[in-house]
Amino acid sequence: MKDAASTADAGVLTEWLVKVGRDRDRQCFAALFQHYAPRLKTYLRKLGCDDALAEDVVQEAMLAVWRKAESFDPSKAAASTWIFTVARNLRVDRLRRETRIEFDPDDPLLVQDEPAGADDQLARRQSDDQLRQALHDLPGDQATVVEMSFYQECPHTEIADRLGIPLGTVKSRLRLAMSRLRSALGDDVR
Numbered sequence: 001m002k003d004a005a006s007t008a009d010a011g012v013l014t015e016w017l018v019k020v021g022r023d024r025d026r027q028c029f030a031a032l033f034q035h036y037a038p039r040l041k042t043y044l045r046k047l048g049c050d051d052a053l054a055e056d057v058v059q060e061a062m063l064a065v066w067r068k069a070e071s072f073d074p075s076k077a078a079a080s081t082w083i084f085t086v087a088r089n090l091r092v093d094r095l096r097r098e099t100r101i102e103f104d105p106d107d108p109l110l111v112q113d114e115p116a117g118a119d120d121q122l123a124r125r126q127s128d129d130q131l132r133q134a135l136h137d138l139p140g141d142q143a144t145v146v147e148m149s150f151y152q153e154c155p156h157t158e159i160a161d162r163l164g165i166p167l168g169t170v171k172s173r174l175r176l177a178m179s180r181l182r183s184a185l186g187d188d189v190r
Contacts, residue, residue, distance in 0.1 A: 008035055013079040021069030029069075032083075033062050040087045047091060057094060061087035127185075134184035142177035145170055 008016075013035065016028035037058050044054035064086050072082050104110070116124065135143060144163070148154045156174075160167045 010078050010080065014074045017065070017069055017072050017079040017082070018074060020066065021072050029066055032065065032079075036065075036080075036083050037062060040084065043084060044087065044091060047088075049091065053094070057087060057091050060090050064090065130185060131181075134181050137184065138177055138180060142173045142180070145173040146177045146181075149174060 008031070013032065016025070016032050019025040019028040020032065040058045040061055041051075041054045044057055045051070049057065061083065065083055068086070072079070077085075135146065138146065145159060148159045148162070149156070154162070156167060156170050160170045163170070
C-alpha cells in the first residue's frame, strides 16, 4: 500500500480516508500520510509558512485527519479537498493565535489619570452646582428639550414626535436654552 500512495488516484484516496474513518485502518492512514504530508508541506510553504511551521501544521493536520475522518463525506468533497481544507484551517488558526495583540501596560490609554487634587475637585463641584442651577432656571419647555436631547440622547426628530411640536421648534428651544446656559455660566463662546 505504501508504494501505491505515490500513484494513488482520487477514488483510492477517498476509499482510504473512508476506511480510516469507519474502521480506524492504520495502513490506510499511513498511506494517506505518505501521500499527503509532502503535498501539504509544499502547499503551506506556498502560503508563506517557513519549514518548521509547515511541518508542525502538517503534523496537526494529519492528526486531525485521523481523529475526524469519520466526519468525512465523500459525496460532499474529494479526500484531497477535505484534507487540504483541514490543513488550511489549522494554518489560519495558528496565524490568529500568533498575531494577537499584547497589551502594553505603559500605553497611555491604559494608564489611569492621577486623582484630581482637592482644589480641582472643589472647582469641579462648584461648576457642576452652577450648571445644575442654570438648568433649573431654564423655562420648562427649554429644560425638557435639553433633558431629552442631552440626557436621554434622543434625536431631534424623536423629541419633536414625542412632544408633538415641529422640528424647528425643538431646534429653536435648544438654541435658546444653550444661549441662556452660556450666559448663566459666564461663557461667551457662541
